[in-house]
Each structure stands twice: as structure tokens, then as C-alpha cells.
Amino acid sequence: MPKVENGAAPVGLQFGKEMGTLALPGEEIGKLVDTTPPHGLQSPQDQKRAVVRLGSGVTQRGSSLLSSKAGKVCFDGRRNKTWVENNQKRYVPALEDMVIGVVEERHSEDVRLDINGTDTATLSSLAFEGATKKNRPHLDIGSLIYCRITRASKNMEAEASCIEPGSNKSWVGGEALYGELKGGNVIQVSLGLARSLLVPNGPVLTTLGAKIPFQSAVGVNGRVWIQSSSTEHTVLLSIAIAKADTMPADEWKAFVKKMLEQAT
Amino acid sequence: MHDKSISTSERLFASECVSAGRRLDGRSLTDPRHVSVTLGPSWGFAEVAFDNTLVIASTSVDATAPSSERPNEGVLTVVADLSPTSSEAAARESLARSGHTPVVTEIRNCIDKFVREARAIDTEALCILAGVKVWAVRVEVDIINDDGNCVDACVMAVMSSLMHARRPDVTVTGKEVRVHSLDEREPVPLPVHHVPLSVSFALFGAGKPYEPDMVVMDPVKKEEIASGGSLSFAFNAQGEVCGVYKAGGLPLQPESFVQCSELGEKRALKLTAILNKALADSSAKHPRASLRPMLVTPEPVAQVRSRHTRKKDEVMSEAAPLSMWNATPIEDTLPPPPSATDRDPVKVHAVEGVDSAIASLLQGRKEVDEIVQVEEHVEMEMEPEREDGPKPTEIIEISDSSSSDDDLESAIISKGKGSGGRR
Numbered sequence: 035m036p037k038v039e040n041g042a043a044p045v046g047l048q049f050g051k052e053m054g055t056l057a058l059p060g061e062e063i064g065k066l067v068d069t070t071p072p073h074g075l076q077s078p079q080d081q082k083r084a085v086v087r088l089g090s091g092v093t094q095r096g097s098s099l100l101s102s103k104a105g106k107v108c109f110d111g112r113r114n115k116t117w118v119e120n121n122q123k124r125y126v127p128a129l130e131d132m133v134i135g136v137v138e139e140r141h142s143e144d145v146r147l148d149i150n151g152t153d154t155a156t157l158s159s160l161a162f163e164g165a166t167k168k169n170r171p172h173l174d175i176g177s178l179i180y181c182r183i184t185r186a187s188k189n190m191e192a193e194a195s196c197i198e199p200g201s202n203k204s205w206v207g208g209e210a211l212y213g214e215l216k217g218g219n220v221i222q223v224s225l226g227l228a229r230s231l232l233v234p235n236g237p238v239l240t241t242l243g244a245k246i247p248f249q250s251a252v253g254v255n256g257r258v259w260i261q262s263s264s265t266e267h268t269v270l271l272s273i274a275i276a277k278a279d280t281m282p283a284d285e286w287k288a289f290v291k292k293m294l295e296q297a298t
Numbered sequence: 299m300h301d302k303s304i305s306t307s308e309r310l311f312a313s314e315c316v317s318a319g320r321r322l323d324g325r326s327l328t329d330p331r332h333v334s335v336t337l338g339p340s341w342g343f344a345e346v347a348f349d350n351t352l353v354i355a356s357t358s359v360d361a362t363a364p365s366s367e368r369p370n371e372g373v374l375t376v377v378a379d380l381s382p383t384s385s386e387a388a389a390r391e392s393l394a395r396s397g398h399t400p401v402v403t404e405i406r407n408c409i410d411k412f413v414r415e416a417r418a419i420d421t422e423a424l425c426i427l428a429g430v431k432v433w434a435v436r437v438e439v440d441i442i443n444d445d446g447n448c449v450d451a452c453v454m455a456v457m458s459s460l461m462h463a464r465r466p467d468v469t470v471t472g473k474e475v476r477v478h479s480l481d482e483r484e485p486v487p488l489p490v491h492h493v494p495l496s497v498s499f500a501l502f503g504a505g506k507p508y509e510p511d512m513v514v515m516d517p518v519k520k521e522e523i524a525s526g527g528s529l530s531f532a533f534n535a536q537g538e539v540c541g542v543y544k545a546g547g548l549p550l551q552p553e554s555f556v557q558c559s560e561l562g563e564k565r566a567l568k569l570t571a572i573l574n575k576a577l578a579d580s581s582a583k584h585p586r587a588s589l590r591p592m593l594v595t596p597e598p599v600a601q602v603r604s605r606h607t608r609k610k611d612e613v614m615s616e617a618a619p620l621s622m623w624n625a626t627p628i629e630d631t632l633p634p635p636p637s638a639t640d641r642d643p644v645k646v647h648a649v650e651g652v653d654s655a656i657a658s659l660l661q662g663r664k665e666v667d668e669i670v671q672v673e674e675h676v677e678m679e680m681e682p683e684r685e686d687g688p689k690p691t692e693i694i695e696i697s698d699s700s701s702s703d704d705d706l707e708s709a710i711i712s713k714g715k716g717s718g719g720r721r
Binding site: 136150152174176177178215216217218219220259265266268269270272273 | 304305306307309310311314315318320321322323324386393
């Protein structure tokens with residue numbers, strides 16, 4: 035039984051590897067366990083929980099789960115989801131990823147987004163909370179969109195949406211989580227850094243936020259959007275975040291300190 | 299240049315930064331990036347990096363039949379290619395269709411103008427036997443990573459590669475041409491006339507008419523995309539303009555043009571120093587003194603009186619280096635050469651191999667003189683107020699009717715002529 039880090043223990047899934055250990059491509063990381071009534075879980079609540087979600091880097095062959103890339107084995111107990119995590123630059127869309135896309139083409143009913151992957155993603159013009167045929171956002175070519183992936187398949191174009199489940203904030207008010215990002219600057223970082231920036235109270239954004247107030251949106255496709263009150267600050271923040279990709283943590287802190295001293 | 303993967307926000311931000319006198323990577327407007335040049339281990343291999351922009355070049359030399367129009371001229375071919383992994387745009391392009399991106403076309407034009415048309419290589423000195431065999435020099439440039447300013451990186455890579463490359467030594471005896479293998483003779487350097495290095499600027503319009511444009515030296519990819527146009531200058535170590543290339547629709551103000559040329563000249567001299575250091579470093583790895591590569595010799599314009607003697611001295615000081623060519627001896631029976639030096643192959647020393655190179659270098663000097671004249675003429679027109687310029691006697695020698703015209707526009711036109719109309 036692997037060490038449980040995030041909430042509950044896995045259901046309907048038996049790990050063959052310890053959490054956080056390295057998996058190589060093709061290696062079996064675990065097995066699916068039959069949990070239908072005669073075998074185990076009886077209550078409908080447990081049954082519901084027994085849905086195993088496979089994230090990026092994990093493929094299913096029969097009842098065994100194989101890793102499709104080299105990386106760290108991860109598991110989220112709250113969602114009963116397992117995935118293999120590594121640092122890379124190429125983005126492969128996965129379900130429920132928060133990404134920053136750039137509008138590449140406009141069609142009557144949808145737009146095509148560049149999401150930094152091999153293929154584009156489609157975003158319906160109505161996939162905004164409260165959008166109707168008559169009242170929907172106007173998205174120009176080159177607009178930045180913060181959205182989530184609602185369909186990811188290796189054989190089909192990905193689909194994105196700006197509707198946040200469980201929220202009813204209209205796209206008009208500007209309070210919705212997803213939507214168009216206006217102004218600011220975008221930098222490209224590795225996917226590993228992008229994921230680490232999304233961790234609540236992560237060191238990079240917290241350190242910078244203590245010195246310069248700014249807004250940011252992080253897409254797990256490696257795009258980070260930054261906006262602050264002045265051009266100069268945005269430049270500094272962009273450089274600092276990009277540097278965090280290659281510098282060790284202590285060196286980075288010293289670098290940021292020096293950079294901010296020189297700037298002010 | 300339209301890059302779909304760049305958002306409007308990024309484009310606007312890049313321009314905003316330039317208006318505020320800043321750059322996306324924290325540099326000032328006229329600050330270049332760090333440049334590194336790595337040469338070797340094989341002859342003619344060069345790797346040039348402008349921070350994230352990475353370009354490699356390699357030179358190969360083969361003996362081929364000359365074209366019927368130019369029987370006593372060798373061939374210089376430069377092939378530039380953009381790796382699909384170099385940028386998102388390139389990847390997209392290669393997936394979509396097999397055409398070339400506008401970036402590659404522009405780079406090819408620039409290299410052609412700055413290296414081939416500026417006659418960086420003396421093609422007549424590449425002649426082995428007139429009408430029968432000449433050297434075909436082929437430089438292959440690959441853009442491995444494109445983070446802006448590929449033109450400068452490519453031109454520098456091509457020139458580094460040409461400076462570092464060697465061709466097998468040959469002996470012409472009567473009807474026989476003998477290509478020496480590396481065991482027999484050390485290969486000889488290529489006849490590099492001068493080393494033009496390019497300095498590029500991204501141009502941002504001031505937004506108001508008759509105001510100088512904002513120029514950004516050594517732009518990164520985003521700045522290139524956001525800019526209204528680009529301007530590239532090629533200067534050699536003597537500070538002579540070897541070519542100008544303007545791309546993009548932005549109308550350029552005369553002040554900005556002059557500003558770019560001044561900044562460009564200084565930058566080109568620094569690039570020359572970087573290249574020289576790389577050449578010197580690569581030679582330090584070789585155990586023998588005779589392996590030292592040619593260095594770019596900077597020389598004040600006023601002293602460029604007779605390039606024949608300078609070139610000769612320069613080549614004489616460099617002994618032929620050790621071969622790494624896998625050259626196979628050609629022992630075909632060939633007609634007697636019109637201008638080849640007759641020598642006994644048994645008595646020939648390694649150093650004498652250079653003599654033949656010099657002999658061939660001294661062929662077809664007329665054209666070289668013309669080049670020097672054009673370049674000096676351009677230089678004078680560019681900087682009409684220059685106090686410490688060429689001596690008056692020399693001005694008389696090389697100037698022509700239009701040199702009295704100090705008008706800036708005519709200077710620009712004649713610059714174009716000087717770079718393009720040399721053939």
C-alpha cells in the first residue's frame with residue numbers, strides 16, 4: 035500500500051509502486067481492482083468514489099496501468115486520480131487542465147485556440163457563463179484566453195471551455211475565473227515550473243508578490259500571464275519568473291533581491 | 299512576419315517596453331546579447347549562440363568542374379535551413395506544408411548579400427586548373443533554436459566556419475593535378491578576403507511623422523515580431539559597409555539609419571574580436587604552431603592601399619595546418635594549367651603549399667581592386683565629416699564624380715550599390 039499523501043486512499047486501484055517514485059515508460063505502476071458489489075464495495079457512495087481517473091502519462095492496458103513516460107508517480111486521493119509527472123516543454127492536453135490559449139482562427143460558432151501543443155483546441159463562443167447567441171464575448175485573433183480543457187483525446191482536437199463548474203459568475207462582470215486576459219505580458223516556462231506555480235502559496239509568486247503587487251494567470255501548458263501597474267514591474271516579474279525555471283531556489287532568491295534593489 | 303502563437307498582448311507589451319526604453323529581457327535598447335562562438339573539433343564546424351538563438355554551420359570543400367561561363371572561378375554555396383524544432387512557427391510550418399518560412403527566405407537573402415555578394419571568399423583563388431577543376435565550397439547553416447536575430451547569428455556562423463575551414467592541398471605539375479591526402483600535406487585555409495559580420499536592428503516607429511524611429515539592437519523573437527521592420531548592416535573588420543538589408547514596411551527616418559550604422563560598426567568590431575578569440579582558442583587545442591587559423595586582421599581604412607601585399611603577408615605568416623580532410627588523390631591526366639606553378643612534388647615542403655595558394659590568390663586582382671574602391675567610396679560617403687579619414691591623395695585616387703554629393707539619400711543609394719553591384 036503506498037503512502038497516502040492527498041486525502042483518501044485509492045479506491046479500485048492497487049499501486050505497484052510507491053508514490054513519488056520514478057516510473058519508466060512501459061512500466062506497470064498499478065492494477066485496477068474489481069469493486070463491483072459481489073467483490074467489495076457495497077454502498078452507492080463508495081461505488082461512486084471507485085471511479086479511477088487517469089491523468090497524463092498513464093495508459094490502461096487490460097487491468098494494468100502503465101506509465102507512458104518517465105516521471106514521478108502521483109496520486110490525488112480527493113479525486114482518485116493518478117498521473118505521472120515530469121518536467122518537459124511540450125504540452126499534451128489533459129482533461130481539466132487550466133491553460134492559456136491564443137485565438138488563432140475565428141469561426142461563426144467557435145474559435146480555435148493555440149494551446150502550445152501539437153494541435154489546437156476549439157472553444158465554443160457559448161462556452162462562457164451566461165453567454166447567449168446574442169450576448170457573447172467578442173474574441174479577436176491574438177486574444178489571450180484563460181480556459182480549461184473539457185475534452186482531451188489523442189485522436190481528436192481538444193476542446194476548451196470558460197465555464198467554471200460550481201460557479202455562476204457571468205463572463206460580463208469580469209469576476210469569472212476563466213475568460214479573456216487583457217493587457218499584460220506572457221512568458222513561456224517549462225511545464226514543471228508552471229505546475230509548481232499553481233501550488234497554493236508557492237515560493238516564487240509569494241516572494242514576488244510581497245515586493246510588487248501583480249496579477250497573474252498560470253496555464254499548465256507553460257504560459258504565465260503577468261500584469262502589474264507599470265511596464266517596468268511587469269518586465270522585472272517576467273524575468274524573475276522565467277529565471278526560476280533554471281536557477282536553484284536559494285540562488286533565485288538572491289537574484290530577485292539584487293534585481294529589485296537595482297530597479298528601485 | 300506574422301506569428302500566430304504570439305498574442306496581441308505580448309506584441310503590444312513588447313512595443314510598450316521599447317517606448318519606455320526597456321527590453322523584454324531587461325537590456326537597454328542598444329545592448330546586445332552575450333555571443334559565444336565554438337569552433338571545431340573538425341575543420342569548418344562552427345556553433346554560434348546569441349543567448350538562446352543557436353546556429354551551427356559546417357563547411358565542406360570538393361573539387362568539381364567549373365561552370366562554362368566562369369571557367370576560372372570556384373563556387374561558394376551557402377545553404378540555410380530552419381530546424382522544425384527551432385521555434386513554434388517553424389514547427390507549425392513544417393507540419394503544415396513543405397514550404398519555407400519567411401524567416402528562412404530573409405536569412406538566405408541576407409547571407410547571399412553579406413557573404414557571397416560582398417565577396418568574402420575570393421572565388422578566383424578557388425581555381426585549381428582553369429576550365430577543368432575548381433574548389434566548390436559549400437556551407438550548411440542550420441538554425442537550431444530561433445530566439446530572434448537569426449540573420450546575425452547565421453552570418454557569423456558562416457564566416458566563422460569559412461575562417462576555420464581548410465581545403466586539401468594540391469600540387470599542379472604540368473598536366474597533373476594532385477590532391478594531397480591529410481597524411482601527405484597539411485590542408486590550407488580558404489581564401490577569405492574579408493570578414494563581413496552582420497548587425498541587425500528591430501525598428502519601431504515613433505508614431506509621429508518626422509521623428510526618429512526607435513531602434514533596438516539584437517532583437518529577441520518577440521521584439522522582431524512586434525517591430526515594424528528590421529535593418530541589417532554588414533561591416534568587416536576594417537569598418538567598411540559590406541551590405542545593407544532593410545525588411546518590413548516601416549519607412550525609416552534618415553537619422554535612425556545613421557544611428558544604426560554607427561552602432562552597427564562598433565558592434566561589428568566587437569563581434570570580430572569575439573570571432574578572433576574563438577579562432578585563437580580553437581588553435582590553442584592543436585599541438586602544432588602550424589595549425590593556427592587565420593585571424594581577422596583589423597586595419598584602418600586609410601591603410602588599405604594595396605590589399606595584395608597585405609593578403610600575401612597574412613597568408614605567409616600562417617603555415618599550412620594539419621589535415622583532417624579525407625581527400626583522395628586525383629591523378630587524372632589534365633591539360634596544362636594556364637597559370638599554375640610548376641613544381642617538383644618530391645621537393646615540395648608543407649610551407650610551399652601556401653605559395654601556390656598565394657599564387658592563386660594573386661590571380662584576378664583587378665576585381666579585388668574594384669571591391670576595395672567601392673568599399674572605400676562607400677565609407678567616405680557614409681561619414682563625410684570624418685576628420686581622420688583617408689588621406690587626400692587617396693581620396694583622389696579612389697573617388698569618382700558622385701563623391702562630392704554629401705546628400706544622405708544618395709549615400710544610402712550608393713551604399714546599396716556598393717553592396718549589391720560588385721560582380
